[in-house]
Structure formats: C-alpha cells, structure tokens
C-alpha cells in the first residue's frame with residue numbers, strides 16, 4: 131500500500147497522567163514541531179529518557195489512556211492515524227510458543243491487517259519470510275534463531291500488517307555491525323513505500339538512514355531538525371557522513387552534560 135501519508139505536529143505537548151506516587155505530572159514533550167515526510171525515513175535521536183519512545187507510542191495510539199495531548203496533529207489526508215500504523219518495538223516481542231510462521235501471522239489474530247480474507251495469510255507470510263531470507267526457518271521456534279533472524283521475523287510480521295506508517299523503536303540496537311548494516315539495507319528496500327519513523331541512539335545509523343533527522347532535546351523535549359549529507363540513504367560511510375556523525379555526537383554529548 132502506498133498512501134503518501136505525511137504527519138505534521140505543531141506545538142505538540144504530551145504529559146503522562148499523574149499517579150498516586152507521582153503528583154508532579156510534568157510534560158515530557160512541549161512545543162514540538164516536526165514533519166514526518168510521506169514515504170521517507172524520519173529518524174529521531176536524543177538522550178535516553180528525553181521522550182522519543184513516548185512520542186512514537188503516542189503516534190501508534192498506545193498511550194491514549196495514559197497521556198494528555200495538546201497541539202495539532204495533522205495527517206495529510208485528514209483521516210485519523212488509528213488502524214494505519216505498524217509499531218515495531220525495540221524487543222522483537224516474538225511469542226516463544228509459536229513457530230516463526232505463526233509469529234509473522236500473529237497480528238492478524240488481533241485484526242491488525244488490511245486484508246479481510248485470512249485464507250491466503252500464510253501464503254503472504256511465507257512470501258515475506260522468503261524476502262527476509264527465512265523461508266526455510268518457518269517451522270522453527272524463536273529460541274532457535276539468532277538475534278538478527280528474530281529481528282527479520284519481526285520485520286516480516288510488521289510488513290504483513292501492510293500499514294502505510296511504520297514506527298520503529300531501535301530495531302537494530304542489539305545486532306552486530308555487519309548484521310545491522312545488512313538489515314538496514316533490507317529494511318530500506320522492503321519499507322520503500324512506507325512513511326517510516328526510526329528511533330536510534332546511533333549517530334552512524336541516523337546518518338545512514340535518514341531522509342529527515344530530528345534531535346529531541348531539553349526537558350520537556352522539543353525537536354530540532356539536523357542537516358544531512360547531500361547523498362541519498364542508505365548512505366555509505368564517507369567523509370561527508372563522518373562529519374555529520376561527529377556533529378550529532380557533539381550535540382548528544384552536549385545534551386548529556
């Protein structure tokens with residue numbers, strides 16, 4: 131599905147409802163302005179605890195009961211986000227008692243997919259497993275897979291939902307450098323016609339994958355757009371990329387001090 135969905139946030143503010151133990155109820159995000167461009171990768175960086183996950187969980191509709199939102203959230207087609215977002219958490223969240231194939235199909239059990247007929251679901255899941263190079267592993271259990279394989283299963287599960295917006299919270303953080311590099315390429319290829327938001331702690335990954343890049347900083351957090359190399363993602367590690375990476379690192383380090 132290619133829906134060309136752009137998301138614009140203007141003067142966004144988000145706070146968790148206070149609990150009995152914490153009456154402070156401070157905003158996590160305030161004065162947030164950012165644009166998530168249609169069919170592009172928008173990456174978010176920022177120090178731990180600044181509000182990155184809160185922002186994408188909010189966009190995924192996972193915090194509705196727990197947070198209070200102020201501001202404008204505009205979707206380019208003026209339709210709600212609900213039901214059009216696939217969310218991929220940092221952990222792969224595979225169910226240990228289900229096979230790889232059943233894990234890929236699992237979201238269909240909760241109605242999070244766009245195809246009313248489930249007759250060909252397994253066939254589509256197998257096609258996706260082929261694309262991520264795991265067709266021959268479809269009958270294995272998650273504990274029989276490596277970390278990179280598990281992330282590929284999680285990607286296939288996300289793709290099966292076939293939503294136009296994909297939100298990913300550090301999906302590559304637990305992987306070795308080579309697996310990470312290869313999976314980044316695979317994700318770029320398979321998510322080509324999706325509007326993607328990626329959270330990462332890694333300046334190199336942010337530079338390699340971003341069409342747009344924002345840093346969340348401050349308490350409460352706001353977003354600053356950062357410049358990117360002139361080349362297109364996925365970028366090679368050249369001198370221009372290196373200087374942009376250094377700049378992000380310096381900004382993050384400054385925010386830590």
Ligand SMILES: Nc1ncnc2c1ncn2[C@@H]1O[C@H](COP(=O)(O)OP(=O)(O)OP(=O)(O)O)[C@@H](O)[C@H]1O
Nearest residue numbers: 146158176177178179180181182183184185196331
């Ligand atoms: N359910 C919750 N209730 C109240 N406060 C929360 C809740 N979840 C997160 N927070 C607070 O919101 C702030 C932002 O947390 P969040 O997880 O969004 O940060 P993050 O930038 O994603 O961090 P990290 O990079 O470490 O994953 C933190 O101060 C955190 O304590």
